[in-house]
Amino acid sequence: MMPILSCIVHEHNIWLVTGAGLLCCIGSWVTARLFCRTLDTSGLQKHGWQFLTALTGAVSIWCTHFIAMLGFNAGVPVSFSPVLTIASLLIAVIGSTAGFVLAGSRRTGSMPALGGAIVGLSIAGMHYTGMMAYRVQGIMAWDMRYVLVSIALASAFSAVALDIATRPGRHACNFMAVILALAIISLHFTGMTALRIAPAQIEGSFANLEALHALALAIIAVALVIVAAGMTSYLIDDSTRMENLERLHRMAMSDTLTGLPNRASFNDRLDLEIELARGRRGKFALVGIDLNRFKVINDLRGHTTGDEVLRILARRFKGLLREGEFVARTGGDEFSALYRMNDEGSISEFLGRLERALSKCIQLDGFEIPSDASLGVALWPDDASNKEALINNADLAMYRAKADPVQKVRFYEPAMDEVLRARRSLAADLRDALARDQLSVHYQVQASIATGQIHGYEALLRWNHPKLGPIPPTEFIPLAEENGLILPIGEWVLRTACREATLWSPSYKIAVNVSAVQFMHVDLVQLVKSTLAETGLAPERLELELTESTIFTDRERALHMLHQIKELGVSVALDDFGTGYSSLDTLRSFPFDRIKIDRSFCDSGEGSPQTFAIIRAVIALGKAFGIPVLAEGIETDDQLSRLTSEGCDEGQGYLLGRPAPLRQIVETGQLKLIHHERKIIANESGADLQTAFLNSSSNGDTHSTD
Known part of the structure; x- marks a missing residue:
C-alpha cells in the first residue's frame, strides 16, 4: 500500500491527479445512473441507454487514465503513440459495451458479476495498451506482482459493482458508482506502481510539460462535456418520466368527468x-x-x-x-x-x-x-x-x-345499527317466506263508479310473518327489490293470481303489478306467455300494471316489450299516474288500456281544489285519448260523488272493497268458483301454496287457504 501512495504523492502532479479522480467519480456516478436506467427499459430504448452507458463509462475510464498519465513525472522526456492511444480508447469502448450489455441481460444470476468482470478486464486492457503507447527516453520494466494485483482489483471491484446495481435497493446505483470508481483508480495507480523506468537520456531530447498539462486540461474538458451529455440525457428522461408518472398518478387518482379526487x-x-x-x-x-x-x-x-x-x-x-x-x-x-x-x-x-x-x-x-x-x-x-x-x-x-x-x-x-340489523334480518326472513308458505295474494275489487258493477280485481301481495305478524307491502316490497327477491316473488304472484282467476265465476279481469326491477331483468313476454299456457287463463282477462318510471329506465326496450305483450292479447295499465314523470309523450307513444290515478290525489283532493283540478285534468286527458281512467284510494262517499260528477270511469279503494283473500271474497258472494275438481299445482319449490279445491258443492261452498 505504501508504494502506491508514494507513487501518487511523489511521482504525480497532485492537481492533475485530483482532476482525474474527480472526473473518475463524476463519470462513474453518471455511468451507474445510466446503467440502472437500462435495467428499467426494453427494446430500442434499452439499446439506446446501453450505448450511452458504455460511451460514458469508456470515456471516464480512458480520460481518467490519460489525465493521470499526463500528470505522471517520469523524469525523462515522454511522448505518445497515436495508434496505440486510439486503440486503448477502442478497447475501453468495446469492452465496456460488452460488459454492460451482458450484466444488464439478467439471463442468470451470475450474469451481472460476469459482465462486471469483463468491464474490469477492459479497464486493465485499456490501461496497459495505453502504457504501451507511452514513449519514454529510457527502459520500461514492470513488477508483475503489481500488474496481476491491478488486474484482479479491477475485475473484482467491477464485478461487485454491477452485481450490486442489479439487486433491489434504494442505494444500489450509488454503491455501483463508488465501487466502479475504486476499480478504475485502483487499477491505474497499482499499475503505475508496477512501472519502473531506467533513464536513457539522449542529448537534445526534452519533454514540454506545460504542453502535456494543457493537453490534460483539454482532455478533462472534453471528458466532462461527454459525461455531461450523458447526464443531461438521463435528467431529461428522468424529468419526462416523472412528469408522465405524475400525469398518470393524477389520472389514476382523479375522476375524469368532474376533475375531483376519485x-x-x-x-x-x-x-x-x-x-x-x-x-x-x-x-x-x-x-x-x-x-x-x-x-x-x-x-x-x-x-x-x-x-x-x-x-x-x-x-x-x-x-x-x-x-x-x-x-x-x-x-x-x-x-x-x-x-x-x-x-x-x-x-x-x-x-x-x-x-x-x-x-x-x-x-x-x-x-x-x-x-x-x-x-x-x-x-x-x-x-x-x-x-x-x-x-x-x-x-x-x-x-x-x-x-x-x-x-x-x-x-x-348507534340506533341506526339496530335498524340496519333489523332490516337485514327481515331480508333474510323474506328470502325464506316463499318456501315457507308465508306469502299470499289478496284481491281488491275494481268497479264502475257510475253503476258499481265489478270489472275486475287487483292482485296484492301480502306477507304474514310468523313472529312479527303482517308486514306492510311498503316495507317489504322495496326490500325485495334491493335484494333481487322481487324476481321469484313477482313470478309467483303472477302465476298464483292467474291460476286462481281461472276458477272465478264470473270471469272478471285480474290485474297484476309488475315491478321495475322485474320488468328490466326478466323476459316478461316469455313469462306471461308461459304463465297463460300453464294456467289456461284467457289473455284478455289479464292486465299488467306498471308505472311510468319503469318505462323511462329503457324507453325503447320497454315500449317494444309492451307491444309484444299487447300482441298476446294482454292489456296494460299505466299505474300511479300523476306522480313522477307523467309525460304526455308516453300516452301518445303507447296505447294503454287504462290509466290509474294515484291514491295520493284522492287522499288530499277533498280539501284541495288544486289537487282535484289535477284529477279533473287527468280524466279529461283519458277521454281525449280514449283511455278509461281508474281512481285509486277512494275511501269516502264525498270522494266517490265528486269522481262520479267528473265522469271518472272506474274506482278502487276501501269504500268499494278492502283487499281480502279469495276465500273471504267468495264468502261475500262477489265471486263463485267453477264447479269441478281442480288442484292448484305446487310452485317450483315443491311447497303447496294453495289447498286443493275439491268437489265444490252446487251452492259454491268452496274451501281454500290463502
Whole structure:
C-alpha cells in the first residue's frame, strides 16, 4: 500500500491527479445512473441507454487514465503513440459495451458479476495498451506482482459493482458508482506502481510539460462535456418520466368527468386523516353525500345533462373548500367529504356550505334544474374505531337522511345499527317466506263508479310473518327489490293470481303489478306467455300494471316489450299516474288500456281544489285519448260523488272493497268458483301454496287457504 501512495504523492502532479479522480467519480456516478436506467427499459430504448452507458463509462475510464498519465513525472522526456492511444480508447469502448450489455441481460444470476468482470478486464486492457503507447527516453520494466494485483482489483471491484446495481435497493446505483470508481483508480495507480523506468537520456531530447498539462486540461474538458451529455440525457428522461408518472398518478387518482379526487384518492386521504387524528388525538368528520332525484335528470334531460350537472356541482365544491377539507366523487351521483375538526361548532359551518352548494338551482340550456342531496355524517373516533365502520356509519346516516323528507343532514346514531340489523334480518326472513308458505295474494275489487258493477280485481301481495305478524307491502316490497327477491316473488304472484282467476265465476279481469326491477331483468313476454299456457287463463282477462318510471329506465326496450305483450292479447295499465314523470309523450307513444290515478290525489283532493283540478285534468286527458281512467284510494262517499260528477270511469279503494283473500271474497258472494275438481299445482319449490279445491258443492261452498 505504501508504494502506491508514494507513487501518487511523489511521482504525480497532485492537481492533475485530483482532476482525474474527480472526473473518475463524476463519470462513474453518471455511468451507474445510466446503467440502472437500462435495467428499467426494453427494446430500442434499452439499446439506446446501453450505448450511452458504455460511451460514458469508456470515456471516464480512458480520460481518467490519460489525465493521470499526463500528470505522471517520469523524469525523462515522454511522448505518445497515436495508434496505440486510439486503440486503448477502442478497447475501453468495446469492452465496456460488452460488459454492460451482458450484466444488464439478467439471463442468470451470475450474469451481472460476469459482465462486471469483463468491464474490469477492459479497464486493465485499456490501461496497459495505453502504457504501451507511452514513449519514454529510457527502459520500461514492470513488477508483475503489481500488474496481476491491478488486474484482479479491477475485475473484482467491477464485478461487485454491477452485481450490486442489479439487486433491489434504494442505494444500489450509488454503491455501483463508488465501487466502479475504486476499480478504475485502483487499477491505474497499482499499475503505475508496477512501472519502473531506467533513464536513457539522449542529448537534445526534452519533454514540454506545460504542453502535456494543457493537453490534460483539454482532455478533462472534453471528458466532462461527454459525461455531461450523458447526464443531461438521463435528467431529461428522468424529468419526462416523472412528469408522465405524475400525469398518470393524477389520472389514476382523479375522476375524469368532474376533475375531483376519485374513490382511490378518497381512500388514501381517509387513511391519512386517520393517522393524523391518532397522532394528535384529534377528530374529523366523514360526510356521505348522495344526490336526490338525479336519475330523473338523466331520464328527462339525458345523460349529457346529468354529466354537466355533476361537473357544475364539482366546481362548486372546489370553490368552497378550505384547508383541512376534502371532497371526492366516489360513485355515480355520490360524493364523500372529509373535514378536520378544530372546534366543536366548525362542522356546522362546513355542512352549511355543502348544503348551499348542493341546493342552489342549476341553470343549464335555458332550463332551471333543481338540485338537492342527502348528507350523512359520522365522526372519528366517536362513531367508529376503523375505516370500514366509519364509511358504513356515514352511509347509514345518509340513507336515514334520504328517508327523511325534511331533515337533509343526519348524524350517525348507534340506533341506526339496530335498524340496519333489523332490516337485514327481515331480508333474510323474506328470502325464506316463499318456501315457507308465508306469502299470499289478496284481491281488491275494481268497479264502475257510475253503476258499481265489478270489472275486475287487483292482485296484492301480502306477507304474514310468523313472529312479527303482517308486514306492510311498503316495507317489504322495496326490500325485495334491493335484494333481487322481487324476481321469484313477482313470478309467483303472477302465476298464483292467474291460476286462481281461472276458477272465478264470473270471469272478471285480474290485474297484476309488475315491478321495475322485474320488468328490466326478466323476459316478461316469455313469462306471461308461459304463465297463460300453464294456467289456461284467457289473455284478455289479464292486465299488467306498471308505472311510468319503469318505462323511462329503457324507453325503447320497454315500449317494444309492451307491444309484444299487447300482441298476446294482454292489456296494460299505466299505474300511479300523476306522480313522477307523467309525460304526455308516453300516452301518445303507447296505447294503454287504462290509466290509474294515484291514491295520493284522492287522499288530499277533498280539501284541495288544486289537487282535484289535477284529477279533473287527468280524466279529461283519458277521454281525449280514449283511455278509461281508474281512481285509486277512494275511501269516502264525498270522494266517490265528486269522481262520479267528473265522469271518472272506474274506482278502487276501501269504500268499494278492502283487499281480502279469495276465500273471504267468495264468502261475500262477489265471486263463485267453477264447479269441478281442480288442484292448484305446487310452485317450483315443491311447497303447496294453495289447498286443493275439491268437489265444490252446487251452492259454491268452496274451501281454500290463502
